[in-house]
Amino acid sequence: xxxxxxxxxxxxxxxxxxxxxxxxxxxxxxxxxxxxxxxxxxxxxxxxxxxxxxxxxxxxxxxxxxxxxxxxxxx
Amino acid sequence: xxxxxxxxxxxxxxxxxxxxxxxxxxxxxxxxxxxxxxxxxxxxxxxxxxxxxxxxxxxxxxxxxxxxxxxxxxxxxxxxxxxxxxxxxxxxxxxxxxxxxxxxxxxxxxxxxxxxxxxxxxxxxxxxxxxxxxxxxxxxxxxxxxxxxxxxxxxxxxxxxxxxxxxxxxxxxxxxxxxxxxxxxxxxxxxxxxxxxxxxxxxxxxxxxxxxxxxxxxxxxxxxxxxxxxxxxxxxxxxxxxxxxxxxxxxxxxxxxxxxxxxxxxxxxxxxxxxxxxxxxxxxxxxxxxxxxxxxxxxxxxxxxxxxxxxxxxxxxxx
Numbered sequence: 289x290x291x292x293x294x295x296x297x298x299x300x301x302x303x304x305x306x307x308x309x310x311x312x313x314x315x316x317x318x319x320x321x322x323x324x325x326x327x328x329x330x331x332x333x334x335x336x337x338x339x340x341x342x343x344x345x346x347x348x349x350x351x352x353x354x355x356x357x358x359x360x361x362x363x
Numbered sequence: 364x365x366x367x368x369x370x371x372x373x374x375x376x377x378x379x380x381x382x383x384x385x386x387x388x389x390x391x392x393x394x395x396x397x398x399x400x401x402x403x404x405x406x407x408x409x410x411x412x413x414x415x416x417x418x419x420x421x422x423x424x425x426x427x428x429x430x431x432x433x434x435x436x437x438x439x440x441x442x443x444x445x446x447x448x449x450x451x452x453x454x455x456x457x458x459x460x461x462x463x464x465x466x467x468x469x470x471x472x473x474x475x476x477x478x479x480x481x482x483x484x485x486x487x488x489x490x491x492x493x494x495x496x497x498x499x500x501x502x503x504x505x506x507x508x509x510x511x512x513x514x515x516x517x518x519x520x521x522x523x524x525x526x527x528x529x530x531x532x533x534x535x536x537x538x539x540x541x542x543x544x545x546x547x548x549x550x551x552x553x554x555x556x557x558x559x560x561x562x563x564x565x566x567x568x569x570x571x572x573x574x575x576x577x578x579x580x581x582x583x584x585x586x587x588x589x590x591x592x593x594x595x596x597x598x599x600x601x602x603x604x605x606x607x608x609x610x611x612x613x614x615x616x617x618x619x620x621x622x623x624x625x626x627x628x629x630x631x632x633x634x635x636x637x638x639x640x641x642x643x644x645x646x647x648x649x650x651x652x653x654x655x656x657x658x659x660x661x662x663x664x665x666x667x668x669x670x671x672x673x674x675x676x677x678x679x680x681x682x
Contacts, residue, residue, distance in 0.1 A: 315575065323578035324399040327618050330582075340622075343586055347579035 314351030372425025401613025405638025446481025480670030525638025529646025609668030
């Protein structure tokens with residue numbers, strides 16, 4: 289499955305209900321992207337892209353960029 | 364020496380607050396708390412209810428509903444141990460008040476503080492004391508009246524917390540056989556020790572939470588501790604009948620279940636109408652599970668929690 293960064297942006301945008309998400313967005317710079325909503329994002333990533341993020345990596349996938357690169361490395 | 368949990372009891376704060384009321388107070392959109400955390404209503408202590416009141420209420424409930432179990436420990440050397448961090452007393456230990464109320468002459472008592480994981484730490488401590496022969500049985504109480512330390516106008520700690528107490532009775536297990544009885548793991552990761560705090564002594568002493576750090580710590584370390592506890596017990600996830608986790612966030616519990624491969628129906632959740640009662644949450648949930656009749660003799664139960672510090676723990680035992 290080919291993954292485009294726009295797929296990740298769209299997924300996060302839908303979960304956060306926040307239009308201003310783009311390729312540079314991250315938890316520490318997006319007020320709406322808090323730890324409570326991060327749960328939903330991780331679950332949606334795992335389901336949508338068919339991956340299981342390992343325990344040691346899960347705390348690091350906190351930006352569009354880091355999620356995208358994690359998914360690319362899984363391919 | 365094997366140990367056995369033989370009785371439970373609980374008491375909740377007597378005031379019910381809806382999440383709508385909490386949201387109004389801290390400026391959140393209606394429905395936010397239920398959607399993000401899963402709490403609809405919560406139990407708060409009334410203005411005249413103290414931690415000691417709730418703790419003794421939970422013990423009284425245990426005694427009234429488990430007369431047979433309680434009568435069996437007469438004449439035995441008893442430990443009373445109380446997990447708490449928000450009570451009205453810095454000293455003496457709440458457990459000493461409880462020992463006096465229980466009329467226990469042949470025994471000793473002390474408190475432990477491991478914040479929201481306090482009950483699991485107290486249970487493990489009590490089991491160790493019984494194993495070592497220092498006592499023959501133990502009353503273990505978890506109590507929290509944390510509502511008095513929350514800034515209800517801020518949308519952080521106010522989302523989660525509630526008040527209550529739970530109690531359990533742990534005894535020596537004299538049944539024959541070498542089968543599984545009790546296994547426990549505790550691990551503290553102090554690197555982010557200041558992420559959840561209540562620093563008393565100032566006029567605006569409130570609970571502070573760094574939600575992001577809590578999230579990172581929980582998702583990274585908690586599954587490992589649960590797996591490690593099961594490994595110690597020689598069990599797999601599928602061998603356990605009930606998982607009773609600290610009731611901090613319904614979505615987080617479901618998330619952990621998904622990651623660990625725990626079927627949703629095996630996770631006991633009661634946060635919806637109680638809230639996060641900190642030290643009391645696991646034992647209140649276990650008491651509700653016990654009284655629901657879903658808990659049968661021989662069932663294997665895993666309780667697990669995370670507390671400020673961060674202290675992670677899991678205990679698996681046979682009912």
